[in-house]
Amino acid sequence: MTTDTKTPEGAPPEGAPPRMSAPPSQKRRSWTGLWFVLPFTAVYALFLVWPTLLGLYYSFTDKSLTGRPVEWIGLDNWAETLGDERAWDALWNTAVFTLYSTPPLVILAIVLALLVNRARRMGWFLRMAFFAPFVIPVSVVTMIWIWMYQPDGGLINHYLQMLGFQSAETPTLWLQDEGRAMWSVVVTTVWWTIGFNFLLFLAALQTIPKDVYEASSIDGAGSWRQLRHITLPLLKRTTALVIVLQLIASLRIFDQMYLMTAGGPNRATEVAIHYIYIAGFEGYRIGYASALSYVLFVLILIVSIVQFRLFSRKED
Amino acid sequence: MTALQEKPRTAGPGERPTVKRRRKKVTAGTALVYFAAFALALLWLLPLLWALSTSLKTETEASLGQDIHWIPREWSLEGYKVLFERGDHLDWMINSTVVSTIVTVLTLVLCVLAAYGFSRFEFPGKKIVFGAIIAGLMVPPQALIIPLFDIVTTLNLADTYWGLALPQVVAPVMVFILKRFFDAVPRDYEEAAKLDGAGHFRVLWSVIVPLSGPIMAAVGIFTFIGSWNNFLWPLLIATDPSMMTLPVGLGVVAGGYGLFYAQNMAAAVLGALPLLIVFLIFQKQIVKGVAGVGLK
Numbered sequence: 036m037t038t039d040t041k042t043p044e045g046a047p048p049e050g051a052p053p054r055m056s057a058p059p060s061q062k063r064r065s066w067t068g069l070w071f072v073l074p075f076t077a078v079y080a081l082f083l084v085w086p087t088l089l090g091l092y093y094s095f096t097d098k099s100l101t102g103r104p105v106e107w108i109g110l111d112n113w114a115e116t117l118g119d120e121r122a123w124d125a126l127w128n129t130a131v132f133t134l135y136s137t138p139p140l141v142i143l144a145i146v147l148a149l150l151v152n153r154a155r156r157m158g159w160f161l162r163m164a165f166f167a168p169f170v171i172p173v174s175v176v177t178m179i180w181i182w183m184y185q186p187d188g189g190l191i192n193h194y195l196q197m198l199g200f201q202s203a204e205t206p207t208l209w210l211q212d213e214g215r216a217m218w219s220v221v222v223t224t225v226w227w228t229i230g231f232n233f234l235l236f237l238a239a240l241q242t243i244p245k246d247v248y249e250a251s252s253i254d255g256a257g258s259w260r261q262l263r264h265i266t267l268p269l270l271k272r273t274t275a276l277v278i279v280l281q282l283i284a285s286l287r288i289f290d291q292m293y294l295m296t297a298g299g300p301n302r303a304t305e306v307a308i309h310y311i312y313i314a315g316f317e318g319y320r321i322g323y324a325s326a327l328s329y330v331l332f333v334l335i336l337i338v339s340i341v342q343f344r345l346f347s348r349k350e351d
Numbered sequence: 352m353t354a355l356q357e358k359p360r361t362a363g364p365g366e367r368p369t370v371k372r373r374r375k376k377v378t379a380g381t382a383l384v385y386f387a388a389f390a391l392a393l394l395w396l397l398p399l400l401w402a403l404s405t406s407l408k409t410e411t412e413a414s415l416g417q418d419i420h421w422i423p424r425e426w427s428l429e430g431y432k433v434l435f436e437r438g439d440h441l442d443w444m445i446n447s448t449v450v451s452t453i454v455t456v457l458t459l460v461l462c463v464l465a466a467y468g469f470s471r472f473e474f475p476g477k478k479i480v481f482g483a484i485i486a487g488l489m490v491p492p493q494a495l496i497i498p499l500f501d502i503v504t505t506l507n508l509a510d511t512y513w514g515l516a517l518p519q520v521v522a523p524v525m526v527f528i529l530k531r532f533f534d535a536v537p538r539d540y541e542e543a544a545k546l547d548g549a550g551h552f553r554v555l556w557s558v559i560v561p562l563s564g565p566i567m568a569a570v571g572i573f574t575f576i577g578s579w580n581n582f583l584w585p586l587l588i589a590t591d592p593s594m595m596t597l598p599v600g601l602g603v604v605a606g607g608y609g610l611f612y613a614q615n616m617a618a619a620v621l622g623a624l625p626l627l628i629v630f631l632i633f634q635k636q637i638v639k640g641v642a643g644v645g646l647k
Contacts, residue, residue, distance in 0.1 A: 067551060068472025075465035075526065076480055078457075082518045083487050086498035093498060150388040153381065157388060162638065163631075164392035167399070170630045172580045174602030175622040178615060179402045190401055193419040226398065231641060238642030258380060287493045290582045294602050308493050308583070315497045316587070324497045332494040339489040 094326035100319035112326035125310035133285035148236035166230030177294040239273040406616035430617030443600035466529035569640035
């Protein structure tokens with residue numbers, strides 16, 4: 036989506052009309068264009084640029100949700116974040132979630148796309164089955180999974196007991212166990228969001244001309260060799276794209292945790308945005324929460340810059 | 352590769368001109384592929400089917416401690432009936448519809464205007480404004496919730512439709528997508544319209560917009576889905592239960608229904624339904640839209 040940072044309009048040399056423009060008379064400099072751009076820019080300035088600057092300012096103050104007078108406190112908030120164990124734990128949990136969720140969301144998506152690409156006759160049904168969860172609101176997703184994760188009488192434990200993996204006397208606690216809660220949220224997340232990655236891979240697969248496979252199978256290459264030497268190499272760029280998009284999405288995790296575990300048990304699933312939320316809206320410390328936000332912001336920014344690099348390079 | 356591309360790509364799945372000797376192997380493999388794909392698809396649908404099944408049971412039949420069975424012994428709409436009597440589910444649905452519609456319409460109007468401006472005009476400050484919007488692509492909205500909340504409450508927009516909607520309208524990526532599309536539209540069409548005396552807005556409205564149907568549909572559908580499913584922002588800004596959107600209402604209020612699982616799952620099914628219907632209607636555009644992300 037964010038690919039064309041290198042369009043000529045991005046940075047046209049002063050005065051020289053960009054490559055794509057037709058007669059120069061059409062693109063003469065005037066104020067007209069500004070009127071078209073203004074409405075969006077105004078909303079953009081108020082709800083994106085301004086909060087970005089305001090957040091930076093607040094991070095140097097003791098601004099509170101209670102509305103008492105604001106005082107400049109310099110780097111105090113920033114220094115506090117460094118020593119705040121709960122903040123580090125939250126960042127760590129965010130990283131753990133990202134590390135757990137990204138591999139299945141990429142690898143399983145490739146597998147699903149490969150299957151669907153071969154099973155063309157069921158294409159419509161399969162696409163629907165894998166992508167449908169993605170359009171469902173997060174709270175519906177969590178309601179259903181909390182119901183399935185019920186230790187006593189939930190669907191998952193029922194089948195595990197039926198298959199003999201678990202005895203009825205000691206049902207597995209999924210969301211209530213420190214060690215398993217994170218994994219349980221990861222499973223729910225994979226089910227919910229894999230459809231998007233799956234469609235990206237499927238689209239990439241469908242651009243590979245059939246002739247490539249036909250030519251190689253005349254040369255005697257079997258399906259496995261074709262997969263390894265033709266398909267997977269051709270998916271490289273899409274895979275890079277999916278990984279980066281997935282990293283950015285996973286670092287922003289909040290909704291599922293908030294709804295399924297509320298950060299528990301014993302803060303085992305408290306993630307960065309959740310802690311920002313707690314510091315700001317439960318602790319009333321807008322200044323401190325702003326500093327925390329900026330730490331996360333910078334982390335995501337680094338990943339985004341990698342994404343930008345990836346995108347601009349492939350244009351050549 | 353290039354020499355082989357004369358053959359139309361629309362060749363059906365069945366016609367593979369492989370040597371006969373290999374044919375049997377391919378068929379066995381294909382059967383396995385179909386089986387695996389079907390089994391996984393079924394697994395993926397199970398949670399939704401289980402929610403539907405639970406929602407159609409009576410509260411006693413659905414409750415914990417009962418044995419697990421998929422077909423209700425006694426079909427019941429009790430769960431749905433209770434929901435409609437409570438009424439808040441309907442409120443949330445209306446709120447979500449209003450907010451998502453405002454967000455979608457405003458996003459389309461503002462982004463189309465901006466994209467056209469950037470695509471067709473030179474004006475003082477263009478470089479700076481466009482650069483600022485590029486930079487915005489890298490700002491995660493979740494990291495702005497604290498100052499944004501402050502701004503929106505200062506404007507007295509908490510618990511209002513505008514407070515819910517306006518911050519979601521800022522979508523630099525949509526400006527990009529549309530601008531890239533407009534850049535590719537030949538200028539000749541506009542020249543003709545201009546010779547007929549049409550102004551800039553007329554040209555945009557009657558020449559460019561009609562040419563942009565599919566891309567605008569994609570932008571519109573994705574904006575709508577994104578806004579409908581947004582959770583964090585409405586959670587912060589709508590504290591009055593009657594102003595909550597569907598995801599927040601379901602998450603915050605309905606979570607407190609406690610042990611009424613039939614009712615709970617009825618709420619889940621009703622909550623999933625609107626966008627599932629949208630998805631089924633616009634499946635083609637949505638699939639194409641996602642594909643477009645990867646294929647630039």
